[in-house]
Amino acid sequence: xxxxxxxxxxxxxxxxxxxxxxxxxxxxxxxxxxxxxxxxxxxxxxxxxxxxxxxxxxxxxxxxxxxxxxxxxxxxxxxxxxxxxxxxxxxxxxxxxxxxxxxxxxxxxxxxxxxxxxxxxxxxxxxxxxxxxxxxxxxxxxxxxxxxxxxxxxxxxxxxxxxxxxxxxxxxxxxxxxxxxxxxxxxxxxxxxxxxxxxxxxxxxxxxxxxxxxxxxxxxxxxxxxxxxxxxxxxxxxxxxxxxxxxxxxxxxxxx
Amino acid sequence: xxxxxxxxxxxxxxxxxxxxxxxxxxxxxxxxxxxxxxxxxxxxxxxxxxxxxxxxxxxxxxxxxxxxxxxxxxxxxxxxxxxxxxxxxxxxxxxxxxxxxxxxxxxxxxxxxxxxxxxxxxxxxxxxxxxxxxxxxxxxxxxxxxxxxxxxxxxxxxxxxxxxxxxxxxxxxxxxxxxxxxxxxxxxxxxxxxxxxxxxxxxxxxxxxxxxxxxxxxxxxxxxxxxxxxxxxxxxxxxxxxxxxxxxxxxxxxxxxxxxxxxxxxxxxxxxxxxxxxxxxxxxxxxxxxxxxxxxxxxxxxxxxxxxxxxxxxxxxxxxxxxxxxxxxxxxxxxxxxxxxxxxxxxxxxxxxxxxxxx
Numbered sequence: 001x002x003x004x005x006x007x008x009x010x011x012x013x014x015x016x017x018x019x020x021x022x023x024x025x026x027x028x029x030x031x032x033x034x035x036x037x038x039x040x041x042x043x044x045x046x047x048x049x050x051x052x053x054x055x056x057x058x059x060x061x062x063x064x065x066x067x068x069x070x071x072x073x074x075x076x077x078x079x080x081x082x083x084x085x086x087x088x089x090x091x092x093x094x095x096x097x098x099x100x101x102x103x104x105x106x107x108x109x110x111x112x113x114x115x116x117x118x119x120x121x122x123x124x125x126x127x128x129x130x131x132x133x134x135x136x137x138x139x140x141x142x143x144x145x146x147x148x149x150x151x152x153x154x155x156x157x158x159x160x161x162x163x164x165x166x167x168x169x170x171x172x173x174x175x176x177x178x179x180x181x182x183x184x185x186x187x188x189x190x191x192x193x194x195x196x197x198x199x200x201x202x203x204x205x206x207x208x209x210x211x212x213x214x215x216x217x218x219x220x221x222x223x224x225x226x227x228x229x230x231x232x233x234x235x236x237x238x239x240x241x242x243x244x245x246x247x248x249x250x251x252x253x254x255x256x
Numbered sequence: 257x258x259x260x261x262x263x264x265x266x267x268x269x270x271x272x273x274x275x276x277x278x279x280x281x282x283x284x285x286x287x288x289x290x291x292x293x294x295x296x297x298x299x300x301x302x303x304x305x306x307x308x309x310x311x312x313x314x315x316x317x318x319x320x321x322x323x324x325x326x327x328x329x330x331x332x333x334x335x336x337x338x339x340x341x342x343x344x345x346x347x348x349x350x351x352x353x354x355x356x357x358x359x360x361x362x363x364x365x366x367x368x369x370x371x372x373x374x375x376x377x378x379x380x381x382x383x384x385x386x387x388x389x390x391x392x393x394x395x396x397x398x399x400x401x402x403x404x405x406x407x408x409x410x411x412x413x414x415x416x417x418x419x420x421x422x423x424x425x426x427x428x429x430x431x432x433x434x435x436x437x438x439x440x441x442x443x444x445x446x447x448x449x450x451x452x453x454x455x456x457x458x459x460x461x462x463x464x465x466x467x468x469x470x471x472x473x474x475x476x477x478x479x480x481x482x483x484x485x486x487x488x489x490x491x492x493x494x495x496x497x498x499x500x501x502x503x504x505x506x507x508x509x510x511x512x513x514x515x516x517x518x519x520x521x522x523x524x525x526x527x528x529x530x531x532x533x534x535x536x537x538x539x540x541x542x543x544x545x546x547x548x549x550x551x552x553x554x555x556x557x558x559x560x561x562x563x564x565x566x567x568x569x570x571x572x573x574x575x576x577x578x579x580x581x582x583x584x585x586x587x588x589x590x591x592x593x594x595x596x597x598x599x600x601x602x603x604x605x606x607x608x609x610x611x612x613x614x615x
Binding site for chain 1: 442443444445446449455456457458459475478479480481484485488505506507508510511515518519548554555556585586587588589591593595596597598600601604605606607608609
């Protein structure tokens with residue numbers, strides 16, 4: 001499967017519709033099967049209508065590309081969630097609300113989802129591990145032990161550019177769970193907070209060219225692309241099978 | 257009945273030899289201690305090269321010098337690496353020559369024999385044979401050093417035999433030279449599994465006057481569960497002995513304790529073994545880590561050895577009070593999702609085991 005992460009620069013959110021269009025057109029040209037956009041795009045972008053409907057419009061025009069359009073704040077039953085979804089040919093295939101909240105999200109009074117959803121899309125077992133959830137490793141472990149082999153992560157990491165903080169998120173979750181992950185990061189301001197996060201396509205370290213866990217890293221372009229190869233992933237796992245050596249009996253009472 | 261190796265190890269590390277060695281040691285002046293700021297504790301992590309020897313006294317003296325250096329730097333606690341006994345495989349008659357041959361061969365072929373080369377059965381015999389004699393002798397000298405230098409010692413790991421099973425574990429010793437407890441490795445490598453080492457099932461946290469400390473072993477830091485349990489039990493500092501049998505690579509080295517420290521908001525102190533033995537190359541930097549918010553360069557590193565090979569004592573001051581302040585203010589830490597976490601063990605781990613068993 002050919003996958004892509006959208007690369008958003010600071011300020012791109014001011015002309016979002018054009019940026020989405022450019023990204024999706026490039027995905028179509030390059031025969032991309034699935035693309036992930038940064039977190040908070042549904043909030044910071046200049047969509048004039050409902051976020052989901054606008055994405056549906058894109059999805060119907062860019063057929064057969066599974067789109068994870070980033071995230072937005074969803075109002076549901078009097079509560080507000082930080083939410084994301086995957087849409088394919090105008091249909092929502094997977095919907096996920098964030099499970100954990102950052103301090104700034106708690107201060108806004110957001111609510112949490114109760115479960116991680118999994119969907120079969122284009123031959124992969126996929127979960128969305130949304131933004132703050134990348135810093136709670138129990139979410140990634142849950143996904144891995146349920147057989148997820150591809151994680152989509154729209155992220156918005158609070159603060160200035162910080163390589164260490166970025167690595168402490170998706171990268172390390174991939175290395176301790178050995179799934180593929182597509183990360184797309186938001187850069188900019190929202191509600192007085194500054195965010196800086198980058199795009200990357202991750203894989204187990206043993207199968208990456210530079211032994212660094214990256215199939216693709218952010219560059220100055222609209223998208224970064226990688227080819228996911230499940231056979232190669234299985235070979236990498238056979239070299240360093242973290243999951244096999246879990247000592248389950250010792251984890252009783254892990255969340256007291 | 258004892259095998260020949262057990263007899264060799266017992267004779268070369270006999271109580272008499274250990275006592276004679278300790279009697280010859282001179283006193284230690286505490287006047288050299290470096291003063292620390294109030295409320296801070298100083299941690300020392302040993303990075304050391306394997307130096308194969310056929311003399312227990314020579315080995316003991318090397319260990320003592322590391323303890324002395326840590327004490328002279330004003331450290332409250334010093335930690336040694338995983339498999340801290342490899343040097344003493346030199347006590348096996350003929351091992352020196354065999355070792356030189358295997359190391360030379362591996363270096364010339366640029367291949368580290370990290371799979372054990374099919375000699376798992378032999379290694380199991382060696383590990384079992386050295387276990388009792390080494391543990392008795394090593395713990396005795398380390399208890400003496402702890403008392404002599406007034407410093408807590410985490411011994412690093414070695415083979416512990418219990419009820420006929422082999423474990424890879426280490427011991428925490430008080431400033432008075434008392435054994436406070438042992439922690440055996442919970443997550444094994446494939447190699448350890450092959451040579452018959454068993455995994456522990458409980459992570460302990462030791463409450464000391466310098467902080468609450470957990471001492472898992474090497475591979476345990478690949479698993480967030482280890483540090484989650486340490487945090488749940490109140491750990492403030494996690495000491496980790498490592499012996500990585502692979503060529504050094506920044507990204508591979510990053511897969512262990514560093515991300516665990518970032519997830520669990522504890523201090524992490526890594527002691528590392530390096531060098532060649534039996535054609536296997538060990539590499540790794542000793543280091544002291546903290547949550548990114550607590551480090552000057554915002555990289556989660558407080559102190560790190562300059563190279564992945566050689567001998568170093570890496571020291572740093574830790575501020576436990578500040579750790580709690582940072583935990584309270586952290587952006588991405590300490591949120592609780594009661595519904596998601598409820599029955600997590602059953603719905604995640606037990607379910608995984610059930611599905612695996614059904615296959």
